[in-house]
Amino acid sequence: MKYVQExxxxxxxxLLLKQIHAWKGPKVRFMEVCGGHTMVIQKYGxxxxxxxxxxxxxxxGCPVCVTSLQYIDHAVAxxxxxxxxLTTYGDLIRVPGSTSSLEREKARGADxxxxxxxxxxxxVAKNNPDKKVVFLGIGFETTAPASAVAxxxxxxxxxxxxxxxxxxxxxxxxxxxxxxxEVKIDGYLAPGHVSxxxxxxxxxxxxxxxxxxxxxxxxxxLDILQSIYMLLKQIETNDFKVEIQYxxxxxxxxxxxxxxxxxxxxxxRNDWWRGLGVLPDSGLGINDAYADWDAERSxxxxxxxxxEPGGCICGEILKGLKKPSECPLYxxxxxxxxxxxxxxxxxxxACQAYYxxxxx
Amino acid sequence: xxxVIFYPQNPETMCLSIxxxxxxxxxxxxxxxxxVGGSEVQAGLQLLDxxxxxxxxxxxxxxxxxxxxxxxxxxxxxxxxxxxxxSAESDESLQTTKRSPI
Numbered sequence: 001m002k003y004v005q006e007x008x009x010x011x012x013x014x015l016l017l018k019q020i021h022a023w024k025g026p027k028v029r030f031m032e033v034c035g036g037h038t039m040v041i042q043k044y045g046x047x048x049x050x051x052x053x054x055x056x057x058x059x060x061g062c063p064v065c066v067t068s069l070q071y072i073d074h075a076v077a078x079x080x081x082x083x084x085x086l087t088t089y090g091d092l093i094r095v096p097g098s099t100s101s102l103e104r105e106k107a108r109g110a111d112x113x114x115x116x117x118x119x120x121x122x123x124v125a126k127n128n129p130d131k132k133v134v135f136l137g138i139g140f141e142t143t144a145p146a147s148a149v150a151x152x153x154x155x156x157x158x159x160x161x162x163x164x165x166x167x168x169x170x171x172x173x174x175x176x177x178x179x180x181x182e183v184k185i186d187g188y189l190a191p192g193h194v195s196x197x198x199x200x201x202x203x204x205x206x207x208x209x210x211x212x213x214x215x216x217x218x219x220x221x222l223d224i225l226q227s228i229y230m231l232l233k234q235i236e237t238n239d240f241k242v243e244i245q246y247x248x249x250x251x252x253x254x255x256x257x258x259x260x261x262x263x264x265x266x267x268x269r270n271d272w273w274r275g276l277g278v279l280p281d282s283g284l285g286i287n288d289a290y291a292d293w294d295a296e297r298s299x300x301x302x303x304x305x306x307x308e309p310g311g312c313i314c315g316e317i318l319k320g321l322k323k324p325s326e327c328p329l330y331x332x333x334x335x336x337x338x339x340x341x342x343x344x345x346x347x348x349x350a351c352q353a354y355y356x357x358x359x360x
Numbered sequence: 361x362x363x364v365i366f367y368p369q370n371p372e373t374m375c376l377s378i379x380x381x382x383x384x385x386x387x388x389x390x391x392x393x394x395x396v397g398g399s400e401v402q403a404g405l406q407l408l409d410x411x412x413x414x415x416x417x418x419x420x421x422x423x424x425x426x427x428x429x430x431x432x433x434x435x436x437x438x439x440x441x442x443x444x445x446x447s448a449e450s451d452e453s454l455q456t457t458k459r460s461p462i
Contacts, residue, residue: 001397003379003416003428006437015443036377089421117422119391119404139421142377146421149406193377196418196426218436219377226440248433249379249418249426258407258425 003248007220016225017049023232027053029184030231031320033175034191035062035348036219042357044221054228058353060174060318061191063139064091064346066273069306071167072097075136077301078165079110084299085128086112087121088136089143095345098307118150125154125162134295137166141197144168144284145258148265151286151293163295166286169271172202173282179210181276183320187213187231189224192246197262199254200244207240218246265290274342275315312341317350324351331355377420379428382413394419 032038038058041047047056060066076097079086086102093102093114106112111131115121118135125133137147147164154162171194178185190203195216203214213234217227227245234240244250262284271283286294311329316322324330324343334340336352343349380396380403390405394417404423405411417424 001379002381003433004397006433009437012437012440015440019443117402117404119422142425143421145407145425146404146423149404149423153406193418193420193425196377196420222437222440226436245436247436248428248430251426255407255426257409261407 004220007218007222009222012222013225016222016229019229020054020225020232021051023051023054025235028186028235029055029057030187030189030228031057031059031178031185032189033059033061033171034194035065035346036193037189037217037224038350038353039348040219040221041224042353046221046224057185057320058317058350059178059320060273060275061171062343062346062348064095065314065318065342065349066169067138067167067342068272068274069098069308070303072101073303073306074301075102075165076100076105077303078134078295078299079105079112081299081301083131085124085131085133086110086136087115087124087133088112090114091346092136092138094339095342096309096340098304118146122150122153122159122162125159129161132161132163132299134163134165137164137168140169140171140194142193144266145197145261148261151265151290152261154293155290160292163293163298164286165295166284168266168284169273170282170284173279174273174276175206177276177279178320179212181319185320186235189227190214190216192216192218192250195246195250195254197255197258199252200242200250201252203242207242211240213240214242216242216244216246216250275318309340314341314343317343324354377418377425379416379418382411382415382417385413392424
């Protein structure tokens, strides 16, 4: 596969590792923010290739993991309404809510459909004019444009039975919150796919405010290793800035068209993140021009009282304070087949990635 | 608006993006067929202007997010290859290397 295979080249990986192993500075720990990075890092056994003074820790970039139980409970309540079809990315189906999950509601007869794209969800709405079709919009700046396109199209085609329940979030506030919470990290491997939309400029504050290096990284093993090397270089030269390693897909200004669509549909609002709590202006609510397509405002349901699973340390893992193996539930009662916390449900969750690829 | 979709990977993973080559564009619906490692996915083109058949794009949750720059892709690899020369020239550590290859 073009643009994939060449970034898995063994000889080039060895060259980068040689440079990384030459690091004689203090112990450093870099946070990979994106859940996609966590998967790649564990899958290719990258932690085992690094010297003992360079390590990686997973951050808050798994969309399912940071989504509140209240959102799941809200979706469960919507699925119990007559005449409602829920459409969702597959990741959400198995996430346990306070007392139920979408999977369980589906087994009980709720009409819940997994879609690959919001365009599919729109098609469901078009084909079921007598039903309300709700799309569960979760994820960061990478999936939010897909939801924006859907709402713009729904308005254009006057598709009144399509609704969005938005829990979309933005990455930079969470990255700042981690540092503000005094989690000890020495640099960020910034999320590559988020950056295709936002551009790398969006991370500008981090090196300025916190004196931390930031490198926007791609998703193949060479991308990760080269990004680590670039982070070390910044520390060595004491020159902290935002650099792009993933230049083949990321520009400083991002995707302007997608950004203008986000601006048209969404409005920043405070939002709750697992592990980080409420972060100001970190979420994307639907703005007034699209209020008719907002499931929060258009469909009224009673949401049950939230009950987080006891013993689960997903929040601390997302914050970079603990590793999955430090959780009393990990590999015991909590497994990918029977997940208790969200970090084990999602393929991008640190717990599932560690479980699957055998990291300690 | 009735896309037929072939999953190149686990459809439950929403956040992974994949690079693929555009093989067909439905201009009216703004949807492309993108070839990814032998299978095909459909990708909405609403987020990009000026894409054409044979362009490589990054596909994420059913949309093409960004065009892939071949020039930049090659340069990234070149920056790694340069490391070989620099480490052959001097075996100095990362801490003391004078000339930065990046």
